[in-house]
Structure formats: C-alpha cells, structure tokens
Amino acid sequence: MDFGFSEEQEMLRDAAKRFLADNCPTKFVRQMMADPTGHDAASGRSWSNSDGGLLIPESYGGQAAASST
Numbered sequence: 001m002d003f004g005f006s007e008e009q010e011m012l013r014d015a016a017k018r019f020l021a022d023n024c025p026t027k028f029v030r031q032m033m034a035d036p037t038g039h040d041a042a043s044g045r046s047w048s049n050s051d052g053g054l055l056i057p058e059s060y061g062g063q064a065a066a067s068s069t
Contacts, residue, residue, distance in 0.1 A: 015060045 005013065023043075032038050
C-alpha cells in the first residue's frame, strides 16, 4: 500500500500552503487565537461565496470568480 500523497494532493497542499502564507500571517493567527470567537467575519466573507463555498484565487490554482448559478 502506498500512503503517499498523489500528485493532485501535493498540488492542493502546496496551493493551500502558499495561500495561507500570503493571507494568514502569524500576527493574524495569534490575534484569532486570542479572540474568544477565533473568527474574523471580514476574512471569512472575502474567502467564501454566498453558498458558503471556499473561494480560491486563480493565482493559487482556483476559480475564485466562478459562480454556482
């Protein structure tokens, strides 16, 4: 059995790592850790669509502007 990541999984992992490095700096993460809710509504709105789906910018391999309608 091969428990390694597939090529697609590696690509997703790398894209997520770049996205989080660019959009969730350590200072932001520490602020969220100290916040009782651990949630920043403004960031959440900028990263999701009206259906609650995650928007991934095209620069990270996603289709940020894609609509489900």
